[in-house]
Amino acid sequence: MTLRVVHSGTGLIGRATLDGILNHPDLELVGMFVQSPEKIGKDAGEFIRRPATGVIATNDWDELLDLAPDCLSYQSDSIGREVDAADDVCRFLEAGVNAVTASIFAWGYPADVPARFAHVHDACARGKSSAYFSGSDPGWATTDLALAALRMADEVECIRVCELGYWGGYTAEYVCREYFGFGQAPGFEPILVKGGFLRQMWEPTLKELCDAMGVEIEDWNIVYESDSLDHDVTTGFGVVRAGTASVIRFELQALNGGRPVAVVEHVDRVGMGAGPQWKAPFGPEVFAFRIEVEGRPSFTLEHQVSSRPHGSDAGTPSGSLISGGLVMAGKSTAMPLVNSIPAVCAARPGLLGPRDIGHPVSRNVRRATPA
Numbered sequence: 001m002t003l004r005v006v007h008s009g010t011g012l013i014g015r016a017t018l019d020g021i022l023n024h025p026d027l028e029l030v031g032m033f034v035q036s037p038e039k040i041g042k043d044a045g046e047f048i049r050r051p052a053t054g055v056i057a058t059n060d061w062d063e064l065l066d067l068a069p070d071c072l073s074y075q076s077d078s079i080g081r082e083v084d085a086a087d088d089v090c091r092f093l094e095a096g097v098n099a100v101t102a103s104i105f106a107w108g109y110p111a112d113v114p115a116r117f118a119h120v121h122d123a124c125a126r127g128k129s130s131a132y133f134s135g136s137d138p139g140w141a142t143t144d145l146a147l148a149a150l151r152m153a154d155e156v157e158c159i160r161v162c163e164l165g166y167w168g169g170y171t172a173e174y175v176c177r178e179y180f181g182f183g184q185a186p187g188f189e190p191i192l193v194k195g196g197f198l199r200q201m202w203e204p205t206l207k208e209l210c211d212a213m214g215v216e217i218e219d220w221n222i223v224y225e226s227d228s229l230d231h232d233v234t235t236g237f238g239v240v241r242a243g244t245a246s247v248i249r250f251e252l253q254a255l256n257g258g259r260p261v262a263v264v265e266h267v268d269r270v271g272m273g274a275g276p277q278w279k280a281p282f283g284p285e286v287f288a289f290r291i292e293v294e295g296r297p298s299f300t301l302e303h304q305v306s307s308r309p310h311g312s313d314a315g316t317p318s319g320s321l322i323s324g325g326l327v328m329a330g331k332s333t334a335m336p337l338v339n340s341i342p343a344v345c346a347a348r349p350g351l352l353g354p355r356d357i358g359h360p361v362s363r364n365v366r367r368a369t370p371a
Contacts, residue, residue, distance in 0.1 A: 002026060003345055006064045006097075008033035008088070009075030010047045013102055013135070016330035017075045019048045020338035023364045027341060031064040032057045035076065061091065071098045071341050075334070078103040079175055082200075086117050093123035093131055098345050100337040102135035108143075108204025110351040111211065124350045132337075132344045132352045137163045138205045140336035141289035141303055142264065143354050146209055155296040159209060160263040164279050166286035168270045173237035181226055181248050182270050183240040193224050198252055202264040206254040208353060209262045216256060223251040227278075233271040246271035249278050305332050335362065 005027050007018050021027050022044075032044045034057040039047075044055040058064065072092040078085035082104065089099045101107070106117040113120065120131055134140055142161040150159065167176065176182045179197060181190035192198045199220065210217050226245035233240045240246050247269040253260040267278045272286075281288035287305040292298075343357040 002028050003070040003341060004028050004030045004067070005071050005073055005341065006031040006033065006067065006069040006092075007044070007073040007075070009073070009077075009103075010034060010039065011075070011077055012330040013333050014075040015048050016334035017073055017102075017338055018044060019050070020331070020334050020364075021073060021341075022048075022050065022053065024338055024341075025363050027338070029053060029055050030069055031055060031067045033061065033064055033076075034059060061088070065092065065095055065097070069097055070345050071100065073337065073341070074099055074101040074103055075337075076103055078105075079172075079179070082106065083116055086120065089131065090119055090123035092127075093120065093129045094127045096127040096129050098129050098341075099131045100341055100344055101131070101133055102139065102333055102337060104133055105138060105201045105204065107131065107133040107351055108138050108353075109207040109211075110353045110356075112204075112207060113351065114200075120351050128349045130344050130347045130349055130352055132340055132347075132357065134336045134340065134354065136333040136336070137161075137289060138202055138264075139333065140354075141332070142202075142205050143208050144336070145289065145301065145303060146291050147212055147354065149291045149293055149299075149301050150209075150212065152299065153293050153295060153297070156213060156261075156293060158260050158263060158294045159213075160265055160290075160292040160294070161205065161209075162265045162279060162290040162292065163268065164281050164288045164290060165266070165268045166270075166272065167268050168233070168235045168272070170270075171236040176235075176237045176270070180268070181224075181245050182235075183238070183244045183246075184226070185244055186226065186228075188226075188245070190224075192250065193222060198222060198224075198250060202252045205264055206252065206262045208355075210254055210256075212355070213261075215261050217254045217261075218257070219255040221251075221253040221255055221260070223249075223253070225249050227275040229271045229274050235270045240270055247275035247278065249275065303332075339363075 021029050032055050042057050043052045045051050045053045074089050085103050106114050146161050179191045226248045228243050229246045231242050249267045252264045254262040283304050285304040289303045291301040339360045343360045
C-alpha cells in the first residue's frame with residue numbers, strides 16, 4: 001500500500017528527506033509546507049534539482065490537512081522555536097495523521113518527555129496516531145547503532161557515542177557561534193552549556209541507552225572545551241579568527257555510582273587539523289559517528305559519512321569532497337526517518353522510540369538492468 005506523505009523542510013535535512021520520500025517505492029508525496037514567502041508556489045522538485053513533481057509548496061497548514069495524508073514528515077528548523085515546532089506536529093497528530101521528525105529533540109525518549117513537549121501524548125491519543133523522532137545525532141547513529149553494538153557486549157563499564165565532525169560547510173552563523181561556540185574567545189560559555197541546550201538535545205539519547213541496559217542515571221556531568229588555530233579559517237558561516245575556537249569538544253555524561261556509564265561526546269571542527277589531541281575519524285572521511293563500548297570485551301564501531309556524492313543525492317554541490325560530506329551527512333540524518341514511515345504508520349498509537357519500530361530498511365534498491 002502506498003502511503004501519502006506531506007513534507008515540511010527545505011534545509012539540509014529537509015532536502016535530503018524530500019529526496020528520500022520521492023525515491024521510496026511505498027511513499028507518495030502529496031503536499032509540501034514552506035515558511036518563506038519566496039518559496040510559496042514552487043514545485044517540490046525545484047528544491048532538490050529534480051523534475052517537476054506536481055506538488056506545489058504552500059504555507060497553509062489547513063490546506064495540507066485537508067489532503068488527509070497518512071504521515072507528516074516534519075524537518076523544519078526548530079532552533080529557538082522548539083515548542084512551536086511541537087505544536088505544528090501535534091496539530092496533525094490530533095487529526096489522525098502520523099508523523100516523523102528530526103526537529104523535536106525532546107521526543108527522543110518517550111518515557112520521559114519534558115512537560116513543555118508532553119502534549120504529544122494527548123495529541124496521539126486523540127488522533128489514534130503515532131509520532132517518531134530520529135535523525136543521526138541525536139538519532140540513529142547514537143541510539144540504534146549503539147543498541148546494536150550492545151548486543152555484542154558482556155560486561156559494560158561505559159558506552160560512549162561520538163560525533164567526529166567537520167562543520168566548516170555549515171551556514172547557520174548564530175547556531176555555530178552562539179549555540180556551539182565556534183569563533184569565540186577562550187572561556188566563552190555557549191548556549192549549548194549555559195542555556196541547557198546540550199542536555200535538552202542529548203539527555204533522551206542517554207536515557208534510552210541506560211533504560212535498555214537497566215541502569216539508573218543518578219546524576220549528570222558536562223564537559224566543554226575548545227582549541228584554536230594560529231590562522232584565520234573561512235567557513236560557511238563566516239571567518240573564524242586565529243586564536244578563537246576552531247574546534248570544540250564536549251561531553252554529556254550520565255552517571256551511576258559517581259562514574260560515567262553512558263556518554264555523548266562531540267569533537268567538531270571548522271578548521272581541518274584543529275585540536276589534534278582529540279579524536280578524529282579513523283579513515284579518510286571528514287565526518288564520522290563512533291560507538292565505543294568499554295568493558296569486556298571492549299570494542300569500537302565507526303560509521304563514516306561518505307564525502308563522495310553518488311547518483312541523485314539531494315542538493316549535491318559540485319564543489320569539494322568536504323561539501324559533499326555535508327550533503328551525505330544530511331542523507332544519513334534523513335533516511336532513518338524516511339525508511340521508518342511505513343513502520344510508524346503501522347505501529348500502535350503514541351510516541352514511539354527506536355525499540356518500538358523494529359528494524360526498517362531501505363526499499364530503494366538499484367536493480368541490474370536486463371541485458
